[in-house]
Amino acid sequence: AQSVAQPEDQVNVAEGNPLTVKCTYSVSGNPYLFWYVQYPNRGLQFLLKYITGDNLVKGSYGFEAEFNKSQTSFHLKKPSALVSDSALYFCAVRDIRGYNDMRFGAGTRLTVKP
Amino acid sequence: SQTIHQWPATLVQPVGSPLSLECTVEGTSNPNLYWYRQAAGRGLQLLFYSVGIGQISSEVPQNLSASRPQDRQFILSSKKLLLSDSGFYLCAWSFQGPNYGYTFGSGTRLTVV
Numbered sequence: 001a002q003s004v005a006q007p008e009d010q011v012n013v014a015e016g017n018p019l020t021v022k023c024t025y026s027v028s029g030n031p032y033l034f035w036y037v038q039y040p041n042r043g044l045q046f047l048l049k050y051i052t053g054d055n056l057v058k059g060s061y062g063f064e065a066e067f068n069k070s071q072t073s074f075h076l077k078k079p080s081a082l083v084s085d086s087a088l089y090f091c092a093v094r095d096i097r098g099y100n101d102m103r104f105g106a107g108t109r110l111t112v113k114p
Numbered sequence: 115s116q117t118i119h120q121w122p123a124t125l126v127q128p129v130g131s132p133l134s135l136e137c138t139v140e141g142t143s144n145p146n147l148y149w150y151r152q153a154a155g156r157g158l159q160l161l162f163y164s165v166g167i168g169q170i171s172s173e174v175p176q177n178l179s180a181s182r183p184q185d186r187q188f189i190l191s192s193k194k195l196l197l198s199d200s201g202f203y204l205c206a207w208s209f210q211g212p213n214y215g216y217t218f219g220s221g222t223r224l225t226v227v
Contacts, residue, residue, distance in 0.1 A: 041220065090158070
């Protein structure tokens with residue numbers, strides 16, 4: 001079965017600095033990978049996904065993620081963090097063989113300080 | 115375009131009372147539907163998913179049940195709430211197929227007192 005790990009519960013960065021939120025995955029076949037963001041008391045919002053093709057995927061709000069098959073990673077990045085980026089971030093994976101559910105990581109809380 | 119509606123936004127219920135949370139999707143047909151619970155603002159626990167009317171898969175045995183009486187309606191229920199049922203409940207939908215992401219509703223904050 002597929003799984004995903006987010007090794008950091010909390011990431012703190014200063015506004016204007018680059019940010020990275022880490023994610024590693026495990027699937028039997030080729031993965032479909034996703035990043036979501038959640039603001040307090042709200043549902044999850046889709047940021048970006050990797051299906052196939054270019055390993056660098058660009059998404060909403062200036063975020064991007066790099067797929068690394070050899071390291072089984074899909075880290076979320078942004079060149080310059082904003083205070084408004086502070087939120088809970090979830091990495092998720094679906095298996096290409098067509099399971100009907102998505103596996104989410106435990107979430108990483110990103111805090112951007114002014 | 116597709117939209118998902120989930121209500122109520124907040125709910126305070128006494129222990130032992132029944133529960134009914136509703137989720138509807140507009141603008142698509144035959145979606146996959148999901149119920150998740152999120153405790154303490156952290157990880158998501160998949161409770162139920164459905165790939166069609168009347169088809170419900172349960173991930174975790176618990177005090178809750180789900181039903182899908184119509185193609186785009188997904189209901190989460192309980193006959194008697196427990197304190198441990200408190201949490202943030204999220205409904206989501208997706209197209210059929212693994213290459214699609216999920217679209218989430220705005221969530222229901224349930225507090226059992």
